[in-house]
Amino acid sequence: MAEVFSLRVLLLGGTHRRASSSSSSRNSLKPPLASVSASRKGPHTHSHKTQKLNLEVSPHRAVSAVRLMRIEFGGAFADLLNEKGKGSGDNEMAYVERTLGFCTRDLDDRDLRLVTDIVGGTIRWRRYLDHLISSLFHDEKAFRRMEPLLLQILRIGSYEIVKLNMPAYAVVDENARLAKVALRPGAGNMVNAILRKLVLLKETDSLPVPKLEGDDRAQARALAILHSHPVWMVRRWNKYLGEEEAVKLMEWNNSDPSYSLRANSGKGISRADLVAKLDSLKVPYELSLHMSDFVRIKTGLQNVIQAGLLKEGLCSVQDESAGLVVSVVDPQPDEQIIDCCAAPGGKTLYMASRLHGQGMISAIDINKGRLRILKETAKLHQVDGVVTTISADLRIFSETNTVKYDKVLLDVPCSGLGVLSKRADLRWNRKLEDMEELKNLQDELFDAASLLVKPGGVLVYSTCSIDPEENEDRVAAFLLRHPEFHIDPVDRYVSTDFVTAEGFYFSHPVKHSLDGAFAARLVRA
Ligand SMILES: C[S@@+](CC[C@H](N)C(=O)[O-])C[C@H]1O[C@@H](n2cnc3c(N)ncnc32)[C@H](O)[C@@H]1O
Numbered sequence: 001m002a003e004v005f006s007l008r009v010l011l012l013g014g015t016h017r018r019a020s021s022s023s024s025s026r027n028s029l030k031p032p033l034a035s036v037s038a039s040r041k042g043p044h045t046h047s048h049k050t051q052k053l054n055l056e057v058s059p060h061r062a063v064s065a066v067r068l069m070r071i072e073f074g075g076a077f078a079d080l081l082n083e084k085g086k087g088s089g090d091n092e093m094a095y096v097e098r099t100l101g102f103c104t105r106d107l108d109d110r111d112l113r114l115v116t117d118i119v120g121g122t123i124r125w126r127r128y129l130d131h132l133i134s135s136l137f138h139d140e141k142a143f144r145r146m147e148p149l150l151l152q153i154l155r156i157g158s159y160e161i162v163k164l165n166m167p168a169y170a171v172v173d174e175n176a177r178l179a180k181v182a183l184r185p186g187a188g189n190m191v192n193a194i195l196r197k198l199v200l201l202k203e204t205d206s207l208p209v210p211k212l213e214g215d216d217r218a219q220a221r222a223l224a225i226l227h228s229h230p231v232w233m234v235r236r237w238n239k240y241l242g243e244e245e246a247v248k249l250m251e252w253n254n255s256d257p258s259y260s261l262r263a264n265s266g267k268g269i270s271r272a273d274l275v276a277k278l279d280s281l282k283v284p285y286e287l288s289l290h291m292s293d294f295v296r297i298k299t300g301l302q303n304v305i306q307a308g309l310l311k312e313g314l315c316s317v318q319d320e321s322a323g324l325v326v327s328v329v330d331p332q333p334d335e336q337i338i339d340c341c342a343a344p345g346g347k348t349l350y351m352a353s354r355l356h357g358q359g360m361i362s363a364i365d366i367n368k369g370r371l372r373i374l375k376e377t378a379k380l381h382q383v384d385g386v387v388t389t390i391s392a393d394l395r396i397f398s399e400t401n402t403v404k405y406d407k408v409l410l411d412v413p414c415s416g417l418g419v420l421s422k423r424a425d426l427r428w429n430r431k432l433e434d435m436e437e438l439k440n441l442q443d444e445l446f447d448a449a450s451l452l453v454k455p456g457g458v459l460v461y462s463t464c465s466i467d468p469e470e471n472e473d474r475v476a477a478f479l480l481r482h483p484e485f486h487i488d489p490v491d492r493y494v495s496t497d498f499v500t501a502e503g504f505y506f507s508h509p510v511k512h513s514l515d516g517a518f519a520a521r522l523v524r525a
Pocket residue numbers: 322340341342343344345346347348364365366367370392393394395411412413414
């Protein structure tokens with residue numbers, strides 16, 4: 001216990017020193033590393049653990065740099081909801097220590113918010129930031145050969161200067177110090193030099209701007225840098241939406257996302273109950289215009305998570321665009337429903353809450369881990385009485401299964417091009433080649449799901465994509481293969497504002513300020 005106490009004292013000391021560090025430590029070449037011996041008593045830990053606690057480096061920058069490394073190279077997601085779960089807290093500091101060779105004091109709430117802003121923003125603006133940074137290198141090869149951690153630190157500094165307008169010289173000093181401590185003094189000097197040049201360019205309004213000239217490809221490349229997206233996405237959206245709409249979409253993708261919360265009526269929580277909780281947490285909200293059990297929040301999700309509202313199952317984070325897909329299915333008590341690609345269960349659970357304890361939803365998914373999450377959440381939300389899980393490949397399941405269902409929801413794996421504002425890293429992970437593969441899988445799953453629909457039953461095909469090749473084109477191709485189905489226009493289920501000329505549901509990020517989503521409601525003869 002005494003050792004735990006001394007660790008706390010040192011951590012508090014770290015907080016105190018940091019407050020004055022930006023001005024005082026410019027010349028300190030050797031950062032103070034405090035060796036802390038923390039003996040953990042208990043059944044699982046017997047060893048002494050020596051942590052090198054660095055009191056000079058700003059914790060949010062160290063954590064941001066490491067998180068960015070993990071997202072770019074370690075397959076971690078840039079997902080706000082994971083912040084207090086895997087990859088955070090103690091775990092996160094372990095990653096920091098392993099990557100940088102030291103740990104920092106724990107993050108307070110302000111640090112956590114900064115990490116969220118910096119990690120999300122740095123990922124979104126990566127292409128643009130790299131353009132700025134590389135323009136400050138004399139040698140393109142030197143930029144390309146730069147070690148990954150150094151590049152992350154430069155990106156963080158550039159983002160803080162150019163997009164967050166943080167006090168420039170503190171940003172330069174703090175990032176240079178991080179590079180110096182985590183890498184070596186020369187790396188710190190380089191960060192110092194590059195970021196100082198960037199500050200000067202910004203102050204003289206002469207940041208390098210790519211010119212919109214040349215052929216389509218060259219112009220797309222310039223737009224891709226300016227709005228920080230992959231070139232293939234810009235070309236695709238130029239083709240489908242026109243340049244003006246494509247730019248608006250990229251601006252939306254680069255804006256801070258808002259989140260929606262669904263009051264969990266399965267557990268007897270009404271929207272009024274949820275609103276009362278948000279009031280008590282001082283989290284500002286707006287009532288959803290489209291769904292009676294949803295509210296929108298722009299800030300404060302971290303508070304909602306920390307207050308345990310999700311853990312206790314009082315509400316779920318679910319975009320209204322996904323809730324509207326459930327409205328298109330229109331689940332009714334006593335119906336037999338199958339959700340063909342169900343995990344992690346956002347739509348299954350919402351459908352289940354609308355059955356009021358009568359009927360059954362079979363939730364199939366190929367991914368056992370995600371299906372386990374669905375099962376546990378159904379229990380937490382007290383809708384497990386109407387949810388049963390099936391771990392299977394839909395294509396195999398539908399060949400042998402003989403039961404037919406009133407309603408079949410097929411929420412296919414897709415590019416996720418409608419959710420790029422929330423999934424900051426997704427734009428860099430998706431490749432043009434993925435689209436062909438995804439479309440083939442979508443067709444196979446569509447055919448498989450159709451076998452489960454009883455005569456007169458409903459098949460809803462949905463995506464969180466805005467790409468016509470994953471949406472309208474897949475439905476058109478399906479109807480050619482399956483003349484026994486016809487389109488049931490969705491205007492009876494969602495507001496006409498979301499209904500396309502062909503009778504499909506479509507939420508457009510820019511038009512509706514929601515995630516992009518699509519659903520077609522088809523009825524079997
Ligand atoms: C878009 S996600 C579904 C999201 C879910 N409907 C929700 O609202 O939370 C697509 C899901 O399809 C599953 N999947 C992919 N291929 C599958 C297959 N052949 N059979 C069953 N599930 C599959 C993935 O594991 C993934 O969980």
